[in-house]
Amino acid sequence: MKKLLIWDITSACNLKCIHCYNAEKYDGKRKDIGKTLTLQEALDTAEKLHYGGFRRVLLIGGEPLMYPDLPVLIKFLKDRGFTVMVTTNGTLLVSQTLVELKIDSMLASIDGATEKTNDEIRGKGTFLLATENLKRFAQIVLEKSVNTLTGIGFVVTKKKVRQNESIRYCFCL
Numbered sequence: 001m002k003k004l005l006i007w008d009i010t011s012a013c014n015l016k017c018i019h020c021y022n023a024e025k026y027d028g029k030r031k032d033i034g035k036t037l038t039l040q041e042a043l044d045t046a047e048k049l050h051y052g053g054f055r056r057v058l059l060i061g062g063e064p065l066m067y068p069d070l071p072v073l074i075k076f077l078k079d080r081g082f083t084v085m086v087t088t089n090g091t092l093l094v095s096q097t098l099v100e101l102k103i104d105s106m107l108a109s110i111d112g113a114t115e116k117t118n119d120e121i122r123g124k125g126t127f128l129l130a131t132e133n134l135k136r137f138a139q140i141v142l143e144k145s146v147n148t149l150t151g152i153g154f155v156v157t158k159k160k161v162r163q164n165e166s167i168r169y170c171f172c173l
């Protein structure tokens with residue numbers, strides 16, 4: 001079985017979701033966490049992971065698209081045969097670079113079936129931005145005929161479970 005690493009590549013994020021488990025980082029209360037690796041440190045880490053038998057990496061954050069050298073790191077990982085998955089908040093998902101790098105999956109976080117539910121949790125305007133960006137991303141995936149699994153992820157809460165349409169929404173995007 002391929003070992004999987006879930007890699008918090010950066011603690012930087014452009015949002016401040018109310019349920020964020022990394023919230024302490026953005027409040028600056030903890031000085032001992034949140035250091036972002038330089039590109040060289042990240043590449044060295046990837047090399048060690050490869051030698052350690054890891055072959056699957058899920059890049060998260062913070063917001064992974066805020067890691068400035070993300071495309072370089074992904075190419076490095078892909079060149080070594082890693083399966084590379086990215087989970088993003090979707091608001092910065094505007095370039096086609098990730099499609100061209102042939103990442104294996106792209107999940108955008110959308111917390112709720114409606115703009116109201118999502119934006120209460122993730123911030124005003126995030127629902128429209130993330131859904132539009134994800135649709136555009138999926139369109140580029142289709143145009144370029146790459147095998148990037150594209151979808152949404154969400155945190156299940158009591159409030160959202162009551163929104164039956166959220167499940168249907170998953171299949172309609």
Ligand code: SF4
Pocket residue numbers: 013014015016017019020021022061062063089
């Ligand atoms: S997008 Fe993710 S990392 Fe950023 S604040 Fe929201 S839950 Fe936290």
